[in-house]
Amino acid sequence: NAGVMQNPRHLVRRRGQEARLRCSPMKGHSHVYWYRQLPEEGLKFMVYLQKENIIDESGMPKERFSAEFPKEGPSILRIQQVVRGDSAAYFCASSLDRGWTEAFFGQGTRLTVV
Amino acid sequence: QQQVKQSPQSLIVQKGGISIINCAYENTAFDYFPWYQQFPGKGPALLIAIRPDVSEKKEGRFTISFNKSAKQFSLHIMDSQPGDSATYFCAAKGSNYKLTFGKGTLLTVNP
Numbered sequence: 001n002a003g004v005m006q007n008p009r010h011l012v013r014r015r016g017q018e019a020r021l022r023c024s025p026m027k028g029h030s031h032v033y034w035y036r037q038l039p040e041e042g043l044k045f046m047v048y049l050q051k052e053n054i055i056d057e058s059g060m061p062k063e064r065f066s067a068e069f070p071k072e073g074p075s076i077l078r079i080q081q082v083v084r085g086d087s088a089a090y091f092c093a094s095s096l097d098r099g100w101t102e103a104f105f106g107q108g109t110r111l112t113v114v
Numbered sequence: 115q116q117q118v119k120q121s122p123q124s125l126i127v128q129k130g131g132i133s134i135i136n137c138a139y140e141n142t143a144f145d146y147f148p149w150y151q152q153f154p155g156k157g158p159a160l161l162i163a164i165r166p167d168v169s170e171k172k173e174g175r176f177t178i179s180f181n182k183s184a185k186q187f188s189l190h191i192m193d194s195q196p197g198d199s200a201t202y203f204c205a206a207k208g209s210n211y212k213l214t215f216g217k218g219t220l221l222t223v224n225p
């Protein structure tokens with residue numbers, strides 16, 4: 001499967017726990033974008049990363065949220081001390097370059113905070 | 115501030131009918147307007163996209179109409195089929211990498 005792979009597909013966390021969401025971009029893609037989709041809402045940009053660099057994290061909450069894209073391995077979106085309001089679908093997209101005209105989305109991780 | 119407004123929120127169409135979804139944008143720096151189709155439990159998939167130098171783009175049963183002066187664009191699905199039932203998102207992008215999405219339209223095509 002050459003598509004964007006996200007795991008887990010579903011994640012349940014209790015309030016106060018940590019959530020780790022993983023994204024493996026399409027083969028050959030070195031640009032990764034994370035979006036969040038709240039119920040009844042469109043997707044909202046969170047962060048843009050290249051290998052080992054955070055390019056733009058302007059859409060990410062200042063506290064509890066962090067992202068990384070190491071030289072080896074998948075991109076990780078980490079949410080510490082989760083709260084009910086973090087419940088959402090988190091989508092990762094990847095592109096070949098920065099000036100992309102098409103980014104390919106993964107199937108998302110549905111996070112539920114109980 | 116919602117930069118891309120999408121309507122209607124939901125739409126029910128009979129099989130064979132035309133589905134029309136509208137979007138309006140505010141930022142004149144946007145220069146790429148894609149439509150995404152999302153099935154339940156899946157990620158958004160690019161359906162069709164247009165740049166503002168053309169007024170219409172057609173791919174199979176799907177057509178985007180673009181009105182630059184009105185800052186509006188719409189998706190038309192001809193001969194709608196039950197398999198088209200999904201949520202459709204319009205989006206817009208400028209010279210950078212960020213997509214700004216509308217809130218989505220839930221399309222139901224009845225057999």
